[in-house]
Amino acid sequence: MAKWLVKSEPSECGIEDFVQSAGQSIPWDGVRNYQARNFLAQMSEGDDVFLYHSSCAQIGIAGIVTVVNGAYPDPTQFQPDSPYFDPKSTPEKPRWQAVDLALVRKLPRLIPLKELKSLPGLEELALLRKGSRLSVMPVGEKEWHIIQGHAG
DNA sequence: GCCAACGTTGGC
DNA sequence: GCCAACGTTGGC
Numbered sequence: 001m002a003k004w005l006v007k008s009e010p011s012e013c014g015i016e017d018f019v020q021s022a023g024q025s026i027p028w029d030g031v032r033n034y035q036a037r038n039f040l041a042q043m044s045e046g047d048d049v050f051l052y053h054s055s056c057a058q059i060g061i062a063g064i065v066t067v068v069n070g071a072y073p074d075p076t077q078f079q080p081d082s083p084y085f086d087p088k089s090t091p092e093k094p095r096w097q098a099v100d101l102a103l104v105r106k107l108p109r110l111i112p113l114k115e116l117k118s119l120p121g122l123e124e125l126a127l128l129r130k131g132s133r134l135s136v137m138p139v140g141e142k143e144w145h146i147i148q149g150h151a152g
Numbered sequence: 153g154c155c156a157a158c159g160t161t162g163g164c
Numbered sequence: 165g166c167c168a169a170c171g172t173t174g175g176c
Contacts, residue, residue, distance in 0.1 A: 154176085
């Protein structure tokens with residue numbers, strides 16, 4: 001099973017939203033970057049995903065979620081009122097994808113970005129590469145275990 | 153708020 | 165196809 005990491009501002013959708021959704025899935029929509037979209041499309045049911053909090057007071061990995069529904073056309077691209085509306089996309093040829101995610105567990109403590117940067121063996125992690133703005137990215141098995149082991 | 157890095161757009 | 169201008173991301 002593949003492993004992934006998704007970024008989100010907790011004010012938009014963070015680990016607390018998953019905790020409060022009580023096992024219900026949350027649509028992961030609004031991704032409007034082609035590289036991120038391509039990774040979304042590769043997600044399969046049962047894949048595990050790190051949830052990363054960005055642009056906030058406590059930046060870092062906050063929890064683990066899982067893919068409960070693989071990629072489907074992101075409905076927000078067809079909604080004129082949505083901030084994610086894309087007039088160039090059509091239902092016949094949808095441009096953007098979404099997946100459904102649900103909580104696995106909130107980490108006992110958030111792993112701060114600074115700490116991730118200090119961990120040996122994470123040099124390949126796209127998250128830590130300079131200038132990386134990718135919001136959906138694969139995580140290697142090795143990196144996954146390093147991070148999860150560190151989370152305790 | 154600042155600013156570096158990046159992605160996208162659009163004129164040519 | 166090139167590339168400058170612009171908008172966005174995201175850490176600090």
